[in-house]
Amino acid sequence: MTARATAAPAAAPRAGVPQGTASHGTAPNAEATGRRVEDVLDRLARRGDGETTAAAEELVSVLMDFYGAGLARIMHHVGTGDDGPRPALLRDELVTSLLVLHDLHPEDTATRIDRALDSVRRQHAAQVTEFDAGTGALRLRAGDSGGCGCPSTAEGAHQTVEAAVACYAPEVTSVQWETAGDGPEPALLQITRRPPTGAGAP
Known part of the structure; x- marks a missing residue:
């Protein structure tokens, strides 16, 4: 996995650019968004313009750092107790995927x-x-x-x-x-992207 793939959820919407499932009122899926960003960067790379590809990857990285810092600040302000928004945030699949992606999730x-x-x-x-x-x-x-x-x-x-x-x-x-009473069934592999290692919440 390349470093650029881990930055997928940080891609910000721009005016006039279709936003996939999000445009239909459905929360975007982190994995699907990652594939879309990776596909865009691959298309740029196939054009053979190394400078443009490098600039695009740098842009994704900058956005990744920015959103990661914002998420860290949010997690800091919501505190560590069972009251407030924290429990609901940790139950939300999209929020969870973003926190894991940025190495900010407080649970093991x-x-x-x-x-x-x-x-x-x-x-x-x-x-x-x-x-x-x-x-x-x-x-x-x-x-x-x-x-x-x-x-x-x-x-x-x-x-x-x-x-x-x-x-x-x-x-x-x-x-x-x-299954109960039987030996293990053939493995069903679920290969996923591992989250990057980053700084925790302040």
Whole structure:
């Protein structure tokens, strides 16, 4: 992964420039936004103008630093207690992805994995059986969500859970599923971008 890819969510809207899903009232997805920024920079690189490409990457980096500093200041002002806006911010997927991206999230990986599972538990129950922080490998056991048990239904449930985990805890590099009474199923890999290392909130 290049450094420029990590700066994706910092891309600022400009007048007259389409903003994708955000233009339809839907919050932008950090991963999708990252792919869009990477695609734009790749198109510039293919033109062979090294100076323009370097300037674009510098622009993204400057915006990344600016928004990161702003997020750090916000987290400082919301405090550390259970009252105020802080709990709601930490439950928000978009805010979580931005805080992790800037290395500002106050919770550890295991706590954020639990948040991810809680966010989809009503539709797709799952529980952690093992997490290796060194490798980022996560093993989950599917719970009984009342589905028909069809392979296609199970695959859809797995994808929903994995998407939530990728959002809340991008440090997770792979997900392996197992079912009660059976051995582990073949691994379903969820490769995600790791957050950069940056300065914490003041």
